[in-house]
Amino acid sequence: MSTLASALQARPSPPAAAEQAGAPCKIAVRDLNFHYGAKRALEGISIDIPANLVTAFIGPSGCGKSTFLRTLNRMNDIIAGTRVEGEVRIDGRDIYRSDTDVVALRRRVGMVFQKSNPFPKSIFENIAYGLRINGLARRGSELHGRVEESLRQAAIWDEVKDRLHESALALSGGQQQRLCIARALAVKPDVLLMDEPASALDPIATQRIEELIYQLKSTYTIVIVTHNMQQAARVSDLTAFFWLGKLIEAGPTDKMFTNPGQKLTEDYVTGRFG
Amino acid sequence: MTTTVPHFQEELDQLKSRLLEMGGLAEDRVRAAVTALVNRDTALVAQVLAGDGPINQLHIEIDSRCVKLLALHQPMAVDLRSILSAVKINTDLERVGDLAINIAEAATRYLAHPPVKELIDIPRMAEIAHRMLRDALDAFVRRDTVLAQQVLDADDALDALKTQVFRELLTYMLEDPHTIEASLDLILVSRHLERIGDHATNIAEDVIFMVSARDVRHHAQ
16 A cells, blocks of 8 residues: 555544644534535545634645535535535534525624735725624714724724725735735634735735734634645644645644654655655 | 843743742752761662652643744744743753762662772762853853853763763772672763753853853854
């Protein structure tokens, strides 16, 4: 049997990761399969993602980590021809039940993308928009308060407080990304999904995002996809390694980077892959 | 401009304070072992012999903190040197803790005999070794290469005293073979104290490397 095949067979039960972290489970995934048309992109994923910690998904391009992230707030629903099997329970409730309000789900499970995507509006409006359409701030003063709170939480308030009514597109890439994080936080989600949130940023802007992630985890459950292993090591409490649509191993980040349980994980984190 | 991430800096600070805690424990134990020998205090000897658990625990904890910081933060430049130095200082401090045990063991044997002589040079050696250790740790905390260099310079005095203790005890042994066993233990104690000075020297060299990236070991400049 090849090393790879034996590594796959020897796969431990992934939910152990959350128990090791000693935190209550926020998202419980069981036997999740995902198909793009006839192609199976995810196979038999089971993992418990603990509350108020940062969980990182790592793996080579095409391993399914971003696809899996998007199954956590049903962002894949908008792609035609996709199919999901299995369960994703958030706070115990399966989000793939037919009666799930997907808009409400995405409010609870916010998302930040690789490329910052502010609306072509003012900084203020970028945050206020989601609050208004969700009816989360009725009076003007309440709206202002929530906008400021969100910008402060995303560690960008001091940089933009004097230019709230200028276009968001005039901000630097790193500022735009923090604005998008503020926008996601404004509607008070429980979970924040981040898909390569710093991959387009320079090292200083990246560091600010990473420090922000560290600060936000006391309030939110954060799941981050990154192709940058060092970033996963720096920011996360738990790391899950994906390979060819399978979850190979998940565990406390320090263990995953110092003494992983699987040969495949070791080969990946040491750069001996392929 | 500093690029160190605040929470990484916090962990570095914690590492430093754990090392200092370990240094304090090591200093206390050496002092206690020598005091027990000089005062012929067998209860204190027993205390030293039984008490290296906390240092050993810190030894393991500090190493695992260093491994974690290296693995998870990929430190560079001064941060990298600080963590490498911490690994080495940790080993030196643990060895100092072991030497305190060795001194206490020699004291146990020595105290079974009548005193060979009044102990003068050994307390003096202990004082120098103790100061070297304290200065090396102060230099580490204050990132003070001048103080670190003073530690390196102080080592000669300790070596000279060790030789003096040996010569003096040799005369006692030649005069009266009954003193040989006890004298050998005193020679061993002087040797242990001299080794403690060597560990303080190692720490001082690590401080110089950490602060200025200069490797002064083996008289390299």
